[in-house]
Amino acid sequence: MDIAVSVKNLTKKYKLYEDKWGPIKEVVSKKKLHNEFLALKDVSIDFPKGESIGVLGKNGSGKSTLLKIITGIAEPTAGTVTVNGSLVFLDVSSGIDSELSGYENIFMKGILLGYTKEEMLEKVEDIIEFSELGEFINQPVKNYSSGMKSKLGFAISVNVNPDILIVDEALAVGDSHFREKCMNKMNDFKREGKTIIFVSHDKNAVESFCSKAAWIHKGELITYGDSKFVGSMYNDFMSGKKTLEGILSEIKFIHEIEHVVMDHSHSGLNMTLQGYLYDTKGPDENDFNLIVRDDRTGEFISKPLIRGQHHPDIKEKGRFSVQISEEEFPGFFKPGRFSIQAGYVNECGEPIEFPLWAGQVKFQDEVTEIQNVYNYTIKRDQNRLFMTVENFDKVQQQINHIWFDQHILNIEGVAFVRGYETPADDTVAMxxxxxxxxxxxxxxxxxxIRETEEITENQSFNPQGKNYNFSKFEVTLDTNEIPDGKYECKLSYHMKKVPGHKLMVLVWASKSENYPQEPYVHNRRAIDVQTATKYLQIELRNNS
Structure with missing residues (x-):
C-alpha cells in the first residue's frame, strides 16, 4: 500500500505563560515560568494514497495541530512527518490579504502554495468562474462578506490540482448551491485518486465522505480504521452512551460472538453463546463476565466467561462458552430489549463494559426466535447482539381507583385480553x-380477581359479545413493608387456560381524578402516587 502522508510518534508541546512577557521574564530570571500543554501525544497514522481519510475530534482535541504539522506550518516537538506529493491545506481564510483585491489574492495565495505566476495565469479564469465573485473579483477583499471571502479561498485551493488535499471544516461555505458545487469538486478529487484528509467534529460528514477515519481525543489517537466503525465509537462517546475507557477496552481486546444456541425447557429460555475474547498486546489476566443488560431500566445479570486458560494459541486461549437460562435468573427476562456485553473490573476497581462484536454470528439451525412464556427474539444490529422479549397478546388495562386506609394502599382496576374469555375467577391470575x-x-x-360487567357490557371494547366478566382486580399494599424509593408499577397477566400465555405491561393510570392528588402522609412517611406520564409510579420517602 502506497502512503501519501506518514506520521510517526508525533508529539507537540506548547509553553503556556500567564502573560505575554512570560518568555522574556523566563530568560531573564532563568526560572521556569510556564506550564507545558501536550497538544499531541505520540500520534502515529499512515494516510494511504488515493483514499479519503477523516480525522474526528471535538474542539481542542489536537486535530488542527496535526494538520499544521503535516503542512509545515508548525514544527513537532518530537516525531516525524513524511509527505509524498504536492499538498494543499484548504483553509479558506489563510493566505488572504484584506487590502488586496480578489484577483491579486489569487496570485499571492498561489505563490504561497508553491506555484509560479505563469502557472497561476493558466488557472486564474477557472478560479474566478468557480468562486462566483464576478465583478467583485477586482474589489478589495476587505469589502467582501465572510461568505465571499470563503468562496475565494476555497476556489483558489481546489483549482491548483494538488496530489494531497487537506480540508479543515471548510465545506460549509457560501449558499447551498455553492456548497453542493464544493462537494462535487471534492468528489471529482476522489474519482481522480487523490488523497483527501478531511478534518471535522461531524461524524456523519466523515462517514459519508471518507473510507477511513482517525479519532483524536486530548491529543491522543483513540482509534483508526473503517470510517463507519470509528464514527460509531465517536458518536457513542459524544452522546454519553459509552465511557472512553469502555471504548478503549472494546478496541483493545479482540472479541467476537461466533455461535448462539437458543432453546427452551419447562423453566423457560436457555441461551448459549460461544466466541473468543483476548488481548493481542500481552498477557491477559482479566476476569471477564458476560453481561445481559435491560436497555430500558439498566438492570442486568452477569456470569463469568470461562476461557481456555492453558492453550498455547492466543485465540484458542481466549475462547469461551457461557449459558444463560431463566431457571438460573428467574424473573429477569421480561418484555423489553436486552444488550449482550462483556465486562471486567480495571486496575482502579472501576467496572468497565463493552459490547461483544457479533458481525459474523451464526445461529444453530438458524433459530433466532423461541416461543415459550414470552416470544424471545435475538438479532444483530450494527454488529452488536440484542434480545427482545415480547408479549404474545396485548393487555388492555386501566386503574380505576387508588385510595389509602392508614398504611394500606389500595389499587383497583380492570385488565383483559381481547378474545380470551374470563367467565370465572380461575381463568386468569394477575x-x-x-x-x-x-x-x-x-x-x-x-x-x-373480582366479577364486573364493565368490559363485557361495553360495546366499544367488546363488539363480539365475549365474556370478560372476571376482568376486575384489586391489590392491597402494606406500605410499611416497602423501603423508601421510587417504584415503577407493572402488571403481569397469566392466562390459566389455553393458550396459557403470560404477559407483562406497565400499569396504565389515566383517571387522575380518581387518585390521590397530594402525597399521603402517615407516621411521618410520605407516599406519593404519580401518574403524570399516564403510567403508575409510587414514591415513598421520610417526611420528618
Whole structure:
C-alpha cells in the first residue's frame, strides 16, 4: 500500500505563560515560568494514497495541530512527518490579504502554495468562474462578506490540482448551491485518486465522505480504521452512551460472538453463546463476565466467561462458552430489549463494559426466535447482539381507583385480553409488581380477581359479545413493608387456560381524578402516587 502522508510518534508541546512577557521574564530570571500543554501525544497514522481519510475530534482535541504539522506550518516537538506529493491545506481564510483585491489574492495565495505566476495565469479564469465573485473579483477583499471571502479561498485551493488535499471544516461555505458545487469538486478529487484528509467534529460528514477515519481525543489517537466503525465509537462517546475507557477496552481486546444456541425447557429460555475474547498486546489476566443488560431500566445479570486458560494459541486461549437460562435468573427476562456485553473490573476497581462484536454470528439451525412464556427474539444490529422479549397478546388495562386506609394502599382496576374469555375467577391470575428504579428490587403482590360487567357490557371494547366478566382486580399494599424509593408499577397477566400465555405491561393510570392528588402522609412517611406520564409510579420517602 502506497502512503501519501506518514506520521510517526508525533508529539507537540506548547509553553503556556500567564502573560505575554512570560518568555522574556523566563530568560531573564532563568526560572521556569510556564506550564507545558501536550497538544499531541505520540500520534502515529499512515494516510494511504488515493483514499479519503477523516480525522474526528471535538474542539481542542489536537486535530488542527496535526494538520499544521503535516503542512509545515508548525514544527513537532518530537516525531516525524513524511509527505509524498504536492499538498494543499484548504483553509479558506489563510493566505488572504484584506487590502488586496480578489484577483491579486489569487496570485499571492498561489505563490504561497508553491506555484509560479505563469502557472497561476493558466488557472486564474477557472478560479474566478468557480468562486462566483464576478465583478467583485477586482474589489478589495476587505469589502467582501465572510461568505465571499470563503468562496475565494476555497476556489483558489481546489483549482491548483494538488496530489494531497487537506480540508479543515471548510465545506460549509457560501449558499447551498455553492456548497453542493464544493462537494462535487471534492468528489471529482476522489474519482481522480487523490488523497483527501478531511478534518471535522461531524461524524456523519466523515462517514459519508471518507473510507477511513482517525479519532483524536486530548491529543491522543483513540482509534483508526473503517470510517463507519470509528464514527460509531465517536458518536457513542459524544452522546454519553459509552465511557472512553469502555471504548478503549472494546478496541483493545479482540472479541467476537461466533455461535448462539437458543432453546427452551419447562423453566423457560436457555441461551448459549460461544466466541473468543483476548488481548493481542500481552498477557491477559482479566476476569471477564458476560453481561445481559435491560436497555430500558439498566438492570442486568452477569456470569463469568470461562476461557481456555492453558492453550498455547492466543485465540484458542481466549475462547469461551457461557449459558444463560431463566431457571438460573428467574424473573429477569421480561418484555423489553436486552444488550449482550462483556465486562471486567480495571486496575482502579472501576467496572468497565463493552459490547461483544457479533458481525459474523451464526445461529444453530438458524433459530433466532423461541416461543415459550414470552416470544424471545435475538438479532444483530450494527454488529452488536440484542434480545427482545415480547408479549404474545396485548393487555388492555386501566386503574380505576387508588385510595389509602392508614398504611394500606389500595389499587383497583380492570385488565383483559381481547378474545380470551374470563367467565370465572380461575381463568386468569394477575400480580402487581413494584420495581425500585435505582436498586431494581422487586415486590410482587397477588391481585384478587373480582366479577364486573364493565368490559363485557361495553360495546366499544367488546363488539363480539365475549365474556370478560372476571376482568376486575384489586391489590392491597402494606406500605410499611416497602423501603423508601421510587417504584415503577407493572402488571403481569397469566392466562390459566389455553393458550396459557403470560404477559407483562406497565400499569396504565389515566383517571387522575380518581387518585390521590397530594402525597399521603402517615407516621411521618410520605407516599406519593404519580401518574403524570399516564403510567403508575409510587414514591415513598421520610417526611420528618
Amino acid at each position: 400480580n402487581l409488581h413494584l420495581v425500585n428504579l435505582e436498586s431494581f428490587e422487586e415486590f410482587v403482590y397477588p391481585a384478587v
